[in-house]
Amino acid sequence: MRRFAPALILILWAAPLPAQQTGVVEGRVTDVESGVPVATALVRVVGTVLRTFADDSGRFVLRGVPTGEQRLRAERIGYVPGATTVQVPADGRVEVEIVMSPEPVALGEIITVATRRTTTTLDAPISVSVMEEPEIMLRVPETVADAVAYVPAAQFVGEQLNIRGLSGYARGTGSRVLLLIDGVPANAGDSGAINWDVIPLTEVERLEVLKGPNSALYGTGALGGVVNIVTARAPEKPLTRLRLVGGLYDNPPQEDWTWSNETQGFLSGELSHGRRVGDFGFWLRGGQWFDDGYRQRGDLERTNLAGEVEWAGASDTVSVFGSWAREDYGAALLWCMRGECRDPYQLAFQPLKIPLDARDDRTRSDKTRAFLGHRHNWSETLNSFFRLSYQRNDWETDFGNDTVGSVSNVYGGELQFDWRAANWIYLITGGEGTYTPVEANLFGKHDQSIASGYIQGEFELGRWVTLTAGARYDQVWMDGGNYSSQVSPRAGVVLAPYPVTRIRASVGRGFRAPTVAEMFTATEVGGFLVIPNDSLLPERSWAAELGIQQLAASWLSFDVAGFFYDLADFIEADTTATSEGGIVIQFDNLPKARIAGVEAIAVMSFLRDRLRGQVAYTYLLTEDRVTGEPLAYRPQHHLLTASGTFTFRGLEFGADYRYASPYDHVKVFTSPVTDPIVAMSVLDLRIAYRFGRQVIRFMVDNSANYAYTTIERNMEPVRRYTLGLDIQF
C-alpha cells in the first residue's frame, strides 16, 4: 500500500474543477506555396495545454477549446511556424485553415520525450534527435532498431543500443536505454532488454532519442538515454497501408567463408488499416517476416499484431491498445573456431559458420502488451493523463541439452498532471508504479516493485530565457524487501539570444536499479558460466551538458554539445577465464567511471532543397577510474554521415555512411589473431521513386561488403539488396 501512496495523494489532490464552456476547432494545415496538406504538424492553442497533431491529410480536431477568441499555432520541421486567430462558439464547431511556409533548413523538431510534454527540440535543455516517418522508412528497415542505428551518437553493439557510449555490452541485459512506446515503458521485465520487434513499423510515426541520463524524468532504466516511439493516430479518412519488403543476401566478402551454395533471402509484409467513425478512431496492424539469414542457422521468423481504439470526447480521450509479437530464430552464440565445424580451408575461424554442437540452438519468444490511457482536460490550463499497462515476455532458448527461459510480467500505472499555472509557468507532476514478477529457470523466482513521484517546472523568463527544474523520487523493492531509493534532481536552461540561436545547459542525477537478470542469473551454456551477484548495488550518475543550436545560413544549421557523465557503482559484466578453459561472467559494480565527449551535427540543404545532407560526429573518452583503462566496447570516434539525399522529379538517390573506430578493448576473447577488433565502416546506397502516395525503394546495405564485428566472434551482415513497396489507399 505504502508504495502507491504518491499516486493516491495525486488522485485526491486532483479535485474536480467547475465545468467551463468549450467548443471544437476543426481544420487543415496547408503549404502556402503548393496548397498541399502539411502532415503531422503540431497544432496547439496558445496559452493552454491543448494540442494535437494533423493527420496525413493535414486535418486536425481540437476538442474542449475555451469559447471566445483563441490563437492557434502550427509547427512542423521544415516550415516556418504558422498562426491564426479563431472565435470558438459555445458547444459548437468552427473550421479554420492554417498556412505554413516551407523553410528548408530550420531549427526545432517536435518532440514529447524531453520534458514529458509536446514541445520542440528548441525548448529542450538536453540533446534530442528526432526521426520522422519518411526518414524512418527511407532505409527500408526491418525493425525500429534499423532506423535508430542512424541516429547520431547511437551505435548497436551486438543487439545492445549504446547512446554516447553509456551502455557497453552485456547481450542486451541491463539496458541503460529506456524504450517508451507513446510514453509507456516497454523494456523486458526480467533482463531490461529492448525487444525491437514488439511494434509493427507501419505503426511508427516518429522516433525521439533523448541522449544522456534522464532519470529525473523517467527513473531507473533511463540512465543511458531514452527512445520514445510515437505511434500514428487514426486518420480522419480511412487509410489502408500495405508494406512489402523482399531481398537477397550477397555472397560473403571472402570466398573461403562460403557456407551455403544457395542464395539466402528475406520476405516480409505488413498491413494496416485505420479510420475514424464519429468520435472513435481505430487502427489494426499486422506483419510477418521470413529471413534465411546471412550466416549458418541464422534464420528468423517473426509475427506481430497490434490494434488500437481511441475515443475522443469534448474533454476526454480514452485509448485502448494491445499487441502481440512472436519470434523464432537460430541462436548460436559464437562463430566457428578451427576444429569446431567442417572447414575445407582450415582457417583459424569461419565467421559465417557456427560450431557443430550449436546447430540446434534456437530461441522462441512471445511478447504481449496492453495499455489503457485516459486524458482529461479539466480546464484550458489543466489536464491529466492516467494509464494502466501490462507487458508479458515469455522466452526460451534451447542450447542442445540445456534449455533456459523466463516468463516476466510487468504491471504498471501512472497518473500525470500538466498545469499551465501562468503564461510563463508550466508544471508537470505525477506518480508511477510498476510490479514485475519473474519466474525463470536461470534467474529463479523473484519480483521487483518500483514506486515513483516526479515534479517538473518550466519557467519562461522573458523572451529569451527558459528555466527547467525538477526532481523524481524512486523507491525500489526486491523480493518484497526494501532495496534502494533515489532522488534524481535536474535543472536546465535554454537561452535564445537571437531567433536563430539556442544555447542549452543542464545538470542532473541519474539512477538505475539492477534488473533481476543482472542479480540472479545462474547458468552454464556454450562454455560460459554466469554466476549471480545478489549484493549488486544500484548505479548512479551525475550528468552535465552544454550545447548550442545555430542556424548559420539559409542552407546550414548545426548543433554542438559537450557532455560529461560521472558514474558510481557502474554495473558491467565482469569476465574471468577458468582453469577449465571456460569463461565466468558475473555482473559487478565498477566503483567509479567517467564518460565525456563532444557531439557535433550539421544539416545542409543545396539546390533549392533537392540535395540534403547531414554529418554527425561524436568524440568519446571513457575511463574506469580505478584502473585508468577505457571502458570496454566503446569507440573513441563515432561518425555518422547520413542523408546524402538528392531528389529529382519523384526520384530520390541517397547514401549513408557509418563509421566507428575500433574499441580499445573487449572483454571475452582478446587474441589479436583469432579475435580481431576492426572499425565499423559501412556505406549504404538507396534509390526511391514516389508516384502519388505510393513509394518503391531499392537499397543496398553494406554496399562494400565490409566484414566487421561489433562483439567478439559475431560477424555483422554481409551486403544485401532490398526492394520495398509502400502502398496507401
Place this chain on the structure above:
Amino acid sequence: MKKHLFPLLTVIGVAALGGCPSGIEPVPFQGIGGTISFVGDVPDNTDWVRLIVYRSTPQDSADFLGFVAFTDTLPLARTNTPYLLGLEAEEYGWLPLVWKEKDADLSAGSLRVLGWYTAGGGPFDPPASVTVESGKETDEVDLVGDFDNMLTPEEVLELLR
C-alpha cells in the same frame, strides 16, 4: 565558392577519419594439430587431462608454471582423437599430457604427467621439439598418454635430467 566550402571540407574530413579501414580477413590457422591416444585404465578420480605447451623442458619444479598454452579438457577415448591448439610462431620444446586429480586444489600434488611429444612415439622417450611457422599448421604432432605409468612432477624432473 564559400557555399561549397563546408561540404567539401566535410567530405575531406570523412575520408581522412574513415579512410579505408580493412575489415576482417581470413586468418590461416597457426598452431599444432595431431592425434592423442591413451593406454591403461583411466583412474576414477580423474578431473581432466590436457595437452600443455612449454618453450623448454623443466629444470626445476618452478618451471612447471611457465607454460605457454593448453588445450581444453581432452576426451579420454582410446582411439586417435584429433586435437588443435593455436600457438604463436616459435619453437616449443616440451609438450606433455597432464592429468589432474578430481576434487583436489590445482597444485603440483594433484598433477601427474601421462607422457609427452616424442620423436620415437613412446610416451616417455626423449622429448621432441615442435616449430610453428607463421600462418601455418604444424600437423602430425601425435601423442600417447599412459594412465598406468603416470609420473609426479618430481619423477618428471628426475627422468629428464
